[in-house]
Amino acid sequence: MTRYGDTRKSLREENLAPKKQLGQNFLVHKATAIAIAHSGQIAPDDIIIEVGVGLGALTLPIAEMASEVIGLEIDRGLVRFHKEKLDLPDNVTLLHQDILKADFSELQRLAKGKLKIMANLPYSISNPFLFTLIENQEKIAWATIMLQKEVADRLTAKPGTKQYGIPTVLLQSCATVKPLLTLKPAEFHPRPKIDSVVVRIDFSGTHPGRSRDYDKNLFQKLVRAAFSQRRKTLLNTLSTARFFHQQSDGDKKREKQLTQEAIVTAGVSPGTRAETLDLDTFINLTHAFSEALNKN
Ligand code: SAM
Numbered sequence: 001m002t003r004y005g006d007t008r009k010s011l012r013e014e015n016l017a018p019k020k021q022l023g024q025n026f027l028v029h030k031a032t033a034i035a036i037a038h039s040g041q042i043a044p045d046d047i048i049i050e051v052g053v054g055l056g057a058l059t060l061p062i063a064e065m066a067s068e069v070i071g072l073e074i075d076r077g078l079v080r081f082h083k084e085k086l087d088l089p090d091n092v093t094l095l096h097q098d099i100l101k102a103d104f105s106e107l108q109r110l111a112k113g114k115l116k117i118m119a120n121l122p123y124s125i126s127n128p129f130l131f132t133l134i135e136n137q138e139k140i141a142w143a144t145i146m147l148q149k150e151v152a153d154r155l156t157a158k159p160g161t162k163q164y165g166i167p168t169v170l171l172q173s174c175a176t177v178k179p180l181l182t183l184k185p186a187e188f189h190p191r192p193k194i195d196s197v198v199v200r201i202d203f204s205g206t207h208p209g210r211s212r213d214y215d216k217n218l219f220q221k222l223v224r225a226a227f228s229q230r231r232k233t234l235l236n237t238l239s240t241a242r243f244f245h246q247q248s249d250g251d252k253k254r255e256k257q258l259t260q261e262a263i264v265t266a267g268v269s270p271g272t273r274a275e276t277l278d279l280d281t282f283i284n285l286t287h288a289f290s291e292a293l294n295k296n
Helices: 007-013 030-039 059-065 076-085 104-111 123-135 149-155 166-172 216-226 234-240 249-265 279-295
Strands: 047-051 068-073 092-096 115-120 140-148 176-183 196-202
Touching: 030 059, 030 115, 030 140, 030 176, 030 196, 047 059, 047 104, 059 068, 068 076, 068 104, 076 092, 104 115, 123 140, 123 149, 123 166, 140 149, 149 166, 149 176, 149 196, 166 216, 166 279, 216 234, 216 279, 234 249, 249 279
Parallel strands: 047 068, 047 115, 068 092, 115 140
Antiparallel strands: 140 196, 176 196
């Protein structure tokens, strides 16, 4: 089968129509696949986890650069196809697996250490995939992934912009994000409507957000609650989330009062909006809420 260039014809010959619901936009240029694999800065003894093997366009150059590839693919038909054709290199192990349901400890066992992940990601799962990475941050060294440009822009957005939101703050707290390559729709079959960007998300090394001591669970809850209604003030969104568990109507005032006190203790104005707050401010809020919750 021709993997590059004539993807459309090859798919037809093999009765493998691209499945829109699985975000199947296959790479069609070999040079581009090689450039993406290079952007992963793969070392010869690396074991790489590739998410969404598809026809193997990216798998091939990765397999040439790495010692092994553990490829995950959700589409049973594609897995069967590769198993029948035996068309993947010997150092590739293909698993029929949904990455959103994967056991990251098991992946770590297979990869013999922290995970090094590469993916040309289905756009439909980019947000849940990013949250899965954040949840498993301790098990990951880095992830070099292709995202729809809009999503990639959100990861590096600055406070005060429309793009700044939950994934921006949560990722900034545990990783560094670097855009590497931009790809045009013509690089894929079928063509998506938008540009794509390859980003490197690095969870390794000493990261300021990670080395600081704060309640990471509470931090995540605060960030999610603060952005739940972007137009509302911090006081409103955080009191609606009821961090102080004041349930009855009469206690609503008390909930608001406790929330206001915690926000002010963190040195933040209760009338401000989440999108203006930087990572340090969210960490200060976490400290203030931890203390207030311990007292009340
Ligand atoms: N890597 C190939 C390439 O670059 O040409 C295919 C990329 S295509 C955008 C995304 C691939 O991810 C598809 O093969 C799709 O079936 C697979 N996929 C979609 N959702 C998945 C999931 N939750 N877990 C694992 N693979 C998934």
